[in-house]
Amino acid sequence: MAQTTTLCPRCHHQMVADVQQVFDLNQDPAAKERLLSGQVNVAVCPSCGYQSAVGVPLIYHDPEKELFLSYFPAELNVPVNEQQKILGPLISQVVNHLPPEKRKGYLFQPQAMLTYDTLLEKILEADGITKEMLQDQEKKVNLLRKLISSPEESIPEIIRQETELVDQNFFVLLTNLQNNYAQTRNEKALKILQTIQEALLNETAYGREVKKRAESTQNAIRDLQALGDRLNQDTLLDLVLSAPDDTYLQTLAGLARNGMDYTFFTKLSGRIESADAAAKEQFSVIREKLLDMIQQIDTALAEQRQARKTVFDEIMKAENIEQAVVKYARAIDESFMEVANAELQEARKSGDFMRSGKIQQIIDTVANLSRPPAEVEFLETLMTKADEAELRAALAENPDKVTAEFRSLLDMLLNELEKAPDAEADDVQKVRRIKALIGS
Numbered sequence: 001m002a003q004t005t006t007l008c009p010r011c012h013h014q015m016v017a018d019v020q021q022v023f024d025l026n027q028d029p030a031a032k033e034r035l036l037s038g039q040v041n042v043a044v045c046p047s048c049g050y051q052s053a054v055g056v057p058l059i060y061h062d063p064e065k066e067l068f069l070s071y072f073p074a075e076l077n078v079p080v081n082e083q084q085k086i087l088g089p090l091i092s093q094v095v096n097h098l099p100p101e102k103r104k105g106y107l108f109q110p111q112a113m114l115t116y117d118t119l120l121e122k123i124l125e126a127d128g129i130t131k132e133m134l135q136d137q138e139k140k141v142n143l144l145r146k147l148i149s150s151p152e153e154s155i156p157e158i159i160r161q162e163t164e165l166v167d168q169n170f171f172v173l174l175t176n177l178q179n180n181y182a183q184t185r186n187e188k189a190l191k192i193l194q195t196i197q198e199a200l201l202n203e204t205a206y207g208r209e210v211k212k213r214a215e216s217t218q219n220a221i222r223d224l225q226a227l228g229d230r231l232n233q234d235t236l237l238d239l240v241l242s243a244p245d246d247t248y249l250q251t252l253a254g255l256a257r258n259g260m261d262y263t264f265f266t267k268l269s270g271r272i273e274s275a276d277a278a279a280k281e282q283f284s285v286i287r288e289k290l291l292d293m294i295q296q297i298d299t300a301l302a303e304q305r306q307a308r309k310t311v312f313d314e315i316m317k318a319e320n321i322e323q324a325v326v327k328y329a330r331a332i333d334e335s336f337m338e339v340a341n342a343e344l345q346e347a348r349k350s351g352d353f354m355r356s357g358k359i360q361q362i363i364d365t366v367a368n369l370s371r372p373p374a375e376v377e378f379l380e381t382l383m384t385k386a387d388e389a390e391l392r393a394a395l396a397e398n399p400d401k402v403t404a405e406f407r408s409l410l411d412m413l414l415n416e417l418e419k420a421p422d423a424e425a426d427d428v429q430k431v432r433r434i435k436a437l438i439g440s
Contacts, residue, residue, distance in 0.1 A: 017043035220251035
């Protein structure tokens with residue numbers, strides 16, 4: 001990644017910034033996320049901490065959407081013919097990374113974006129996000145900021161005045177912010193957000209509906225768990241037929257899908273046939289809803305599996321397995337591993353040892369990349385030791401593992417345990433004992 005220098009507009013000290021000019025999703029699928037989040041091409045002043053965006057020419061390429069965009073900052077005051085000379089190598093860099101069969105007509109002339117904002121809007125528009133949606137999102141963000149900075153007693157009234165902005169997207173914004181504060185253990189901010197959330201749930205129609213659905217979901221989970229060893233198709237059927245609303249029924253379908261097979265629906269039909277007229281109509285409606293819910297669940301699972309199969313096939317084509325696994329890391333989950341293991345079994349049955357060897361390499365690579373860092377594994381091992389003698393022996397056998405990273409991890413863990421109100425006293429004492437033994 002290249003670097004550039006600029007002067008801080010606040011204190012006029014020199015700033016150095018890493019700059020990225022090519023955002024090619026073909027080579028780097030995470031490039032769009034970094035660009036849209038504002039994480040790139042930003043200079044931070046080492047003197048006063050001021051952050052400033054760095055204007056650089058750039059190219060954006062999304063082969064899936066056949067989107068090829070260029071942007072040249074007007075403030076650079078470069079003539080158009082000179083702009084083309086600067087953008088030319090960047091365009092060639094994108095095209096040269098594509099095999100000949102994928103070099104389509106849209107690559108011949110990138111669409112020129114006059115401003116940085118129009119560049120971002122064009123990218124979002126390709127994802128189905130319009131300018132009006134962005135403006136609406138900005139209003140929601142401003143409302144959330146206003147609520148956070150307002151006195152607690154005024155929060156309900158502010159929400160009542162802006163109730164039309166409170167929808168699913170607003171709750172997503174709130175949840176994301178709560179997660180961020182939870183990670184940084186900002187208890188004061190979390191308390192404010194909790195107050196805002198409670199007001200939203202009580203003062204808005206959407207909030208009251210969310211609260212109702214959440215309670216129904218919890219009731220379904222509680223009722224399933226309460227069955228314990230008595231859970232079978234008959235008791236599950238009792239819960240289904242007594243479902244108070246669709247959310248409760250949907251929760252049962254999601255959690256107990258495996259038990260809702262042909263035999264289950266045969267029993268459900270039997271209940272319907274033996275019921276009186278009023279119950280027969282009610283149970284028939286439940287059966288139709290349940291069938292539709294299960295179909296949606298099965299369709300979603302099939303689509304997810306097909307998507308993971310596509311990722312698996314792309315990794316299988318790659319020459320460098322590790323690079324390919326890293327490239328598609330966000331799509332590698334339990335469903336992907338199910339596909340990989342099924343393909344491995346199939347390859348072994350057919351005697352295709354070349355294919356089975358490559359699949360095994362993929363599985364091993366995923367396992368290696370998923371393994372926690374060595375210092376984490378070592379600390380986990382130490383935490384299982386019963387007494388100080390075992391701790392001393394383990395440390396004596398692994399002096400090379402007591403690295404600076406390990407000591408830093410130990411300090412961080414102790415700090416978290418000492419702050420956590422529900423931390424086990426034994427865990428705190430054991431971490432302190434380890435620190436004492438390694439002399440830190």
